[in-house]
Amino acid sequence: MPAPEPSPPQLSPPAAGSHSGEYVLAEAAARARDIRAALDGGRSPAPSLPAPPPADARTDVPATDALPAEAPTAGAGLGRILRGPSGLGTVGLHLARCESASAPVEPPAAPAEGTPVPGLYHHPVPEPDPVRVEEVSRRIKTWALDEVDLYPEDWEDQFDGFSVGRYMVACHPDAPTVDHLLLATRLMVAENAVDDCYCEDHGGSPIGLGGRLLLAHTALDPLYTTKEYQPRWAESLHSDAPRRAYRSAMEYFVRAAGASQADRYRHDMARLHLGYLAEAAWAQTDHVPEVWEYLAMRQFNNFRPCPTITDTVGGYELPADLHATPAMQRVIALAGNATTIVNDLYSYTKELASPGHHLNLPVVIAEREGISDREAYLKSVEVHNDLMHDFEAAAADLAAACPVPNVQRFLRGVAAWVDGNHYWHRTNTYRYSLPDFW
Ligand SMILES: CC(C)=CCC/C(C)=C(\C)COP(=O)(O)OP(=O)(O)O
Numbered sequence: 157m158p159a160p161e162p163s164p165p166q167l168s169p170p171a172a173g174s175h176s177g178e179y180v181l182a183e184a185a186a187r188a189r190d191i192r193a194a195l196d197g198g199r200s201p202a203p204s205l206p207a208p209p210p211a212d213a214r215t216d217v218p219a220t221d222a223l224p225a226e227a228p229t230a231g232a233g234l235g236r237i238l239r240g241p242s243g244l245g246t247v248g249l250h251l252a253r254c255e256s257a258s259a260p261v262e263p264p265a266a267p268a269e270g271t272p273v274p275g276l277y278h279h280p281v282p283e284p285d286p287v288r289v290e291e292v293s294r295r296i297k298t299w300a301l302d303e304v305d306l307y308p309e310d311w312e313d314q315f316d317g318f319s320v321g322r323y324m325v326a327c328h329p330d331a332p333t334v335d336h337l338l339l340a341t342r343l344m345v346a347e348n349a350v351d352d353c354y355c356e357d358h359g360g361s362p363i364g365l366g367g368r369l370l371l372a373h374t375a376l377d378p379l380y381t382t383k384e385y386q387p388r389w390a391e392s393l394h395s396d397a398p399r400r401a402y403r404s405a406m407e408y409f410v411r412a413a414g415a416s417q418a419d420r421y422r423h424d425m426a427r428l429h430l431g432y433l434a435e436a437a438w439a440q441t442d443h444v445p446e447v448w449e450y451l452a453m454r455q456f457n458n459f460r461p462c463p464t465i466t467d468t469v470g471g472y473e474l475p476a477d478l479h480a481t482p483a484m485q486r487v488i489a490l491a492g493n494a495t496t497i498v499n500d501l502y503s504y505t506k507e508l509a510s511p512g513h514h515l516n517l518p519v520v521i522a523e524r525e526g527i528s529d530r531e532a533y534l535k536s537v538e539v540h541n542d543l544m545h546d547f548e549a550a551a552a553d554l555a556a557a558c559p560v561p562n563v564q565r566f567l568r569g570v571a572a573w574v575d576g577n578h579y580w581h582r583t584n585t586y587r588y589s590l591p592d593f594w
């Protein structure tokens with residue numbers, strides 16, 4: 157008979173009348189501090205990155221600026237929490253700004269094109285640092301071509317048109333270096349390679365998707381098996397572009413991330429793959445889900461894995477216990493959902509023009525609620541706006557309840573990702589155009 161398990165540490169119940177969410181957060185914060193202290197004597201180190209590549213004057217380009225001081229539509233208190241403090245004497249509170257103090261000031265980038273969806277609640281961001289954008293764009297292309305053989309020559313225009321460098325620089329204004337930005341950029345490219353090649357317009361299909369996704373997932377979450385079968389699995393990771401991209405991007409990420417950050421990412425990617433499978437199952441049977449069912453699918457088939465790496469890309473770590481609290485999970489889910497409905501709105505005309513019956517929120521609302529395409533689109537804008545307001549309120553509540561610096565910084569990082577994601581969709585006129593509804 158196995159020895160009895162030691163009983164888990166008992167948490168004393170919250171004092172009568174105390175707020176249970178705050179109690180959970182305070183306990184989690186204290187436990188995270190204890191764990192951290194036990195592991196490293198109380199320091200809160202940034203995970204180290206792989207050795208830098210050969211000297212290159214622009215490899216570690218510091219940020220020239222962080223987040224906008226105040227979003228025009230947010231109240232001053234909320235804006236301060238989500239976007240960081242502003243005003244005299246606050247420069248030192250922006251981590252990215254600290255490093256840039258002695259850097260040459262770059263001329264502001266020319267404003268990018270693109271019109272925001274009318275009535276969409278969003279926060280404009282400063283033009284991403286053009287020096288960083290150029291460097292990330294150059295290095296990601298070298299990685300795609302030389303390290304993972306990602307695409308044939310005739311896809312080059314689409315790769316360039318995706319503008320992934322601009323995307324990631326806009327979404328991670330507090331990344332300390334270009335090496336940190338590349339962690340996010342490789343993963344973003346790999347995630348899109350899987351979506352395009354397995355699910356969508358570059359040879360994707362719902363048929364057989366489950367098997368393909370599961371095998372690709374092992375590039376993130378390795379197979380542990382017997383000596384006889386291990387080598388066949390290892391070879392398989394080089395056998396197509398999506399798997400080569402996942403494997404390599406994850407290798408870089410794991411070297412930079414803490415163990416719980418890597419595991420957080422694996423969990424978020426399993427969620428994403430589950431969402432792809434539901435979408436594919438509905439496509440196979442031509443099923444149009446109810447609106448709430450569509451929203452549930454889209455909570456999984458979602459940008460979530462991108463904002464949740466904000467701490468690794470920022471060079472710090474949100475402890476697992478704090479990430480796992482219900483309040484933080486709610487903030488993350490609302491942020492992910494808002495960013496993903498932004499995609500449904502900006503990619504609406506592209507998806508209408510694509511083969512098959514592509515589901516997005518306006519399409520599902522029009523069909524399920526029997527209203528016009530225009531009314532459904534405008535209703536989808538309202539759904540997005542409600543999600544954004546709920547995200548901001550939940551983030552502000554959490555920031556007030558849990559004044560732990562890494563929590564505050566993580567919340568600012570998620571908000572920055574939300575804003576950068578909107579910026580990228582708005583300005584990516586190569587890929588997206590708005591419908592004629594106004
Ligand atoms: C980058 C990442 C984790 C993406 C996962 C899910 C995904 C592909 C989206 C949220 C984008 O949606 P969609 O497939 O509709 O993309 P496009 O509209 O084709 O840009």
Ligand SMILES: [Mg+2]
Nearest residue numbers: 499500503507
């Ligand atoms: Mg879309």
